[in-house]
Structures are given as structure tokens and as C-alpha cells.
Amino acid sequence: MDFSRKLPIGVQSFKVLRDDNYLYVDKTEYIYKLASTGRVYFLSRPRRFGKSLFLSTLEAYFLGKKELFKGLAIEKLEEAEKGKREIWQEYPVFYLDFNVGKYDCIEALNTNFNVFLSDLEEKYGTSRAEDNFAKRFEGLLKRAYEKTGKQVVVLIDEYDKPLLYSMENQPLNDEYRAVLKSFYSVLKSSDQYIRLAFLTGVTKFSKVSIFSDLNNLNDISLVPQFSGICGITHTELLKTFEPEIRALAEANELSYEDCIKTLQQKYDGYCFVPETERMYNPFSLLNVFFGNQFEYYWFATGTPTFLVNSLKRSDYHIPNLDGNVEMTSAGLSDYRAEAGSEIPVLFQAGYLTIKGYDKLLQLYRLGFPNDEVRYGFLYNLFPNYCNVVYAEGPFCIAQFYRDIIAGRVEEFMQRLKSIMASLPYDTVKKESGESIALREHNFQVCVYLVFALLGQFIELETPVSNGRTDAVIKTDSRIYIFEFKLKEDAAAALKQIKEKNYAERFKAENKKILLIGVSFDAEEKTVGEWIIEEL
Incomplete structure (x- = not known):
């Protein structure tokens, strides 16, 4: 292995990645598109797909860290705007990360909100009249705007983790939904103070009213121009990781071409928009290159217990998951906290992906994206049925x-x-x-x-x-x-x-x-x- 080529396994900070010279698949053109075309975005992608790194990249851009983007696509795109508008501006950034914490009680969510808001209140001040999370958030957006003269950038990572964690505890799930709905409604009521808001998650809980008040939310999860915003395309794989592919081929006594075919079979195949280039899960690819072994890495990061239990309770015909599931676009972007909701969650969580599209009937055909997910998921089902x-x-x-x-x-x-x-x-x-x-x-x-x-x-x-x-x-x-x-x-x-x-x-x-x-x-x-x- 060439240790001078550093693989960013577990690196979620764009600053660390650039300062320490890790390999980077350039996604900065999407930063430019987002900043130029809209205000409030939502992106659903499976876990370990690079959402946190993308948010960190957004943060660096809106903090005006121009030096971190040297040689990347956005540098040229921004320079082209020079003279037309002020470029590389610094904005106040509010970054809320739900990755931290075990959401087994309402106090866990309250603690996360308190830490987030208290840190900002030290910088922008408080008001006694603000007696709940939503009012504190609203007040902070206004004071940050008044203090800096710049609108605020709001970044929220894995917004739905408390909801996913409590899916089998309905009373707690209901409590989480009420708090989160109130908090997220501020993104609309305080629109005048917001330059850009970007939320990531695995699922879009629209049917349970999390975003019912946030009707200005632009869901780009199934939009063609943003299909490659996270993950690694085959083109990006060959461009960025050719030395790693050759080392992997040699270690496994394969030709370069056969090594690429094996990578495709085991790790490629995610599709979020029909007729767009399919994606690899970055976490799996990086671990394959690091260990020079074709192992199944994605499932080692978590077991979908609630999904397995839900499929079993509904007596779902499991063989259909292997490429015979049909669903409308509304179904793919939805989640319902009731029986029969398993397929949308399986798609949004990355266990199923788009395998085809019937334009006449406007139906998506879903199935397992690749061998890693297929066999990993089936092994998780195995002890529940045998x-x-x-x-x-x-x-x-x-x-x-x-x-x-x-x-x-x-x-x-x-x-x-x-x-x-x-x-x-x-x-x-x-x-x-x-x-x-x-x-x-x-x-x-x-x-x-x-x-x-x-x-x-x-x-x-x-x-x-x-x-x-x-x-x-x-x-x-x-x-x-x-x-x-x-x-x-x-x-x-x-x-x-x-x-x-x-x-x-x-x-x-x-x-x-x-x-x-x-x-x-x-x-x-x-x-x-x-x-x-x-x-």
C-alpha cells in the first residue's frame, strides 16, 4: 500500500481532510449549485454515504475558508463570478449534529438542543422571554443577523436519528415528533434571517407532520442534477482511486479489469434517480482499499433490527426484495409510522435502490443495490425465519x-x-x-x-x-x-x-x-x- 495516499476512513471534517492531504472526491460543484439556486434543502441518503462530510464542506464554504478549496471545482466557478458579486463571504453558521447521543429518552434530545443553543447564546446573547427550544432558536437567528449583518446558514445533520431510534417506542416517538416539528417550523417563520438551510437524514417523515409547516423545503433527494451529491460514481472511482484499484487487484490475484468488475458487483449499484450514473457507498470502498480485501463492511456498522422485525410482523414476501418491488415516487420519499411502511424506509436507508422505471405507469422497480447489501441483509433475516x-x-x-x-x-x-x-x-x-x-x-x-x-x-x-x-x-x-x-x-x-x-x-x-x-x-x-x- 502507498501510505502517502491517505484514505479518509472516518474523516468527516472537510478542514481535516484538506489540511492533512487525504484523498478527496471533489463534490464542490454541488456546493456552488446549492448556494446559487435555493434556500432551504433536504437530502435523504443512506448512512455512511458521506452526508456529514458534505455538510462540513458547506460549513467551510460559508465560513469563507477559501484556502481549503484551492484546486477544486468551486474555485473556478467562484472566480467566474468575480466582479458580478462578492465572493467567498463569511456567514454565521449554526451546525446541529444529531449523530451524537443515544436517543432512548426525551432528556437525550433535550440535552442535545440545550448544548447546541447554549453555545450559540454565549456568542449572540439570550432573552428571558425565550422559554422553549423553538423560541430560543428563533431569537438566535435574529440576533446573529443583527450582530453580523449577514443571514445565517443552518446545517442539521441526521435530523431523523431520534425518530429512527424510537420507531418501536411509539409514545417516545410521538414526543420526539412534537418537539422536532416545533423546532423545524422556525426555518420558515424566520426565513428573512436565513441565507441557506440544509438538512440531511435517512428518511423524510412527511406523513407524520415533521415538515408539514415547512412547505418551503426543497427535497433534492430524487432530483437528477443532485443525484451524485454524495457517494462515489464509477467515473469518480476510476479517476481518483486507480492506484488503489491496482493494489487491490494484485493482492487478490486479479486483472485490473476483473478487479473493477468485482468492485461493481459487490459495492456499486445505488441509484437515486433513473438514468443517472450509479453510486458506490464511500465507506465500503475506502475500507476495501485500506485492507485490500473484498469484505462486507457496510453491515458491520449496524443491524437493521427494527426493519427485520417490521418485515416479519407484516408477513412480507421476502423474495420480492430481490428486484420485484414496485412503488410510486410519492411512496419513495415518504414514511408512515404504521404497518406497510417498510419499503420506503428500506429504500431511504439504502437496503433497496432503484433498478428500473416504468415511465407509462410511473412506477419505480426496487431491489438490492449490490452483493454487499443483498447478502448482509439476508443474513440478518436468516435467524428470524430459520x-x-x-x-x-x-x-x-x-x-x-x-x-x-x-x-x-x-x-x-x-x-x-x-x-x-x-x-x-x-x-x-x-x-x-x-x-x-x-x-x-x-x-x-x-x-x-x-x-x-x-x-x-x-x-x-x-x-x-x-x-x-x-x-x-x-x-x-x-x-x-x-x-x-x-x-x-x-x-x-x-x-x-x-x-x-x-x-x-x-x-x-x-x-x-x-x-x-x-x-x-x-x-x-x-x-x-x-x-x-x-x-
Whole structure:
């Protein structure tokens, strides 16, 4: 590794990044666009996508730190305005960061607001009449404007963290919403004192009235001209990180071209606007380059427990997440604190992304952006639908892989049967006894998760020319064709494979073909019988 090329892992200060000569993907043209075209903005992007660094860059610009922008795009854009207006002006900047703190009680939010406002009040003064957070904020904006003669720049990072933290505690969530709504309404009532306001977050809580009074808010989350404001495009990757890509390729015994393909498959694929260049998560890329290893880094920063629980409670058809979710643009930018709200949050949080757009129907098609998110999320679902603890999840899949590679189909099926033999207690609908539909749903999801996770290591496909089989696994020497039946026996499953001639398209590969018909045992809530037949 060339240690003279410093990777900004964990660096969220633009000043530190520039002063200490870290590598930087130039996003300053967006600063110029924002400063030139509007006043109050909101940006939704997944966590670890560079939102905090972008806010820090905005802060440096509005503090007039011209020296930090030397050689960057905005330097030329600003110089072009010389003589037309005063450039590189210094404004008072109010920076509120919700990244700090554990929001498990209302006092945590109150403390954050008090620290933020008290620091500013030492500089701009106080008033006894200001007896709540909103009034103190409003008074500070006015006094800062009167004292400096300049309008204020307001930057709020991860505004929705208290709401996300309390999603499963409705009373606390309601309390947070009331306080935040009152506070954010000041951004409209004090508009005359504000040069620019920029809020970032994961979700836009419009349905729960957080921004209902802030109707001057410009949501740029799905706007084409700002699609690349955070994250790293493929063009930026090749321009900025070519030495790191070559070092990664050498460390993993890959060609330069194959290394790029692997990076795309594992980490590329985020799309926030149709027909725009797809994005990489910066956090994952930087960690890959630092360790020269293709690991899954994004999920190591947090587990989406509330999303997993919500999907399970709603009995959502999990296979649809793999590219078969459709939603309107209003749905993508919305959040509702009720059942059925999982998909918008999954999109806004970065677990799903835009895979296509139907212009006629005006529907977005969503799916996992890349392998890192796909397998990370499925591993988080695995213990909730199958009888394994999380720590055993990867190990369990490894055992399935070893069985199938060695041709041990009986062991493979016994393992599948055992992990589903006892569904978790919370899947039982107590008010009506055990629901057969629910047991079947969990059976289907568990089968899907096992085979989908095997796709990391083995070629796996399902579509065939004459119908659609449940799963096809291909190894160097064998092809396995699976058909699962919920309400018929294994013989019926095997009969379907033969009648629909699922194996025909694979005969030219000159591999051993095994047909496996499987039934579901409703009483035991697991795999019932199976029949294996070799062609």
C-alpha cells in the first residue's frame, strides 16, 4: 500500500481532510449549485454515504475558508463570478449534529438542543422571554443577523436519528415528533434571517407532520442534477482511486479489469434517480482499499433490527426484495409510522435502490443495490425465519455449501429440515392458534434464504424455458434441480420437474443432473419428505 495516499476512513471534517492531504472526491460543484439556486434543502441518503462530510464542506464554504478549496471545482466557478458579486463571504453558521447521543429518552434530545443553543447564546446573547427550544432558536437567528449583518446558514445533520431510534417506542416517538416539528417550523417563520438551510437524514417523515409547516423545503433527494451529491460514481472511482484499484487487484490475484468488475458487483449499484450514473457507498470502498480485501463492511456498522422485525410482523414476501418491488415516487420519499411502511424506509436507508422505471405507469422497480447489501441483509433475516442463531448463520450456509459441492444431497436436505424443525415462538398467531398460512410463509422464506445465500458461492438460478422451477444449483460436476410443494407430496414435485422438462436446457453441459422433489410437512412445520432421482 502507498501510505502517502491517505484514505479518509472516518474523516468527516472537510478542514481535516484538506489540511492533512487525504484523498478527496471533489463534490464542490454541488456546493456552488446549492448556494446559487435555493434556500432551504433536504437530502435523504443512506448512512455512511458521506452526508456529514458534505455538510462540513458547506460549513467551510460559508465560513469563507477559501484556502481549503484551492484546486477544486468551486474555485473556478467562484472566480467566474468575480466582479458580478462578492465572493467567498463569511456567514454565521449554526451546525446541529444529531449523530451524537443515544436517543432512548426525551432528556437525550433535550440535552442535545440545550448544548447546541447554549453555545450559540454565549456568542449572540439570550432573552428571558425565550422559554422553549423553538423560541430560543428563533431569537438566535435574529440576533446573529443583527450582530453580523449577514443571514445565517443552518446545517442539521441526521435530523431523523431520534425518530429512527424510537420507531418501536411509539409514545417516545410521538414526543420526539412534537418537539422536532416545533423546532423545524422556525426555518420558515424566520426565513428573512436565513441565507441557506440544509438538512440531511435517512428518511423524510412527511406523513407524520415533521415538515408539514415547512412547505418551503426543497427535497433534492430524487432530483437528477443532485443525484451524485454524495457517494462515489464509477467515473469518480476510476479517476481518483486507480492506484488503489491496482493494489487491490494484485493482492487478490486479479486483472485490473476483473478487479473493477468485482468492485461493481459487490459495492456499486445505488441509484437515486433513473438514468443517472450509479453510486458506490464511500465507506465500503475506502475500507476495501485500506485492507485490500473484498469484505462486507457496510453491515458491520449496524443491524437493521427494527426493519427485520417490521418485515416479519407484516408477513412480507421476502423474495420480492430481490428486484420485484414496485412503488410510486410519492411512496419513495415518504414514511408512515404504521404497518406497510417498510419499503420506503428500506429504500431511504439504502437496503433497496432503484433498478428500473416504468415511465407509462410511473412506477419505480426496487431491489438490492449490490452483493454487499443483498447478502448482509439476508443474513440478518436468516435467524428470524430459520431455527439458527445469528452467529451460526454464515457457518450454517457454509455447511450447506460443503454438502452440495460434495454431492451429499441427503445431508443437505436433513440440514434444511433441521433448521426449520422449530419456528421461533413469535411466528405463532396466538389469537387464532397456529396459522397454517403463516407456517407455509415461513417455510417459503426459509427455503428462499438458504438458496439465496448459497448464491455467494455457487451458481444459482431459477428461470427455465418451460415454466419456472424453485431452484437450480450448478457446481463444477453437478446440476441440482429442486421443486418444493406445500400441499402436495414429494412425488408430485418430482413429477412437475419431469413433465415441464426443467432439465432439458442443462443436458448440453455434460454434468450429472439430479432432480429433487420436496414436500412440506404441515404438522411438523418443516420439510417433510424428499425424492432424489438422477437422470
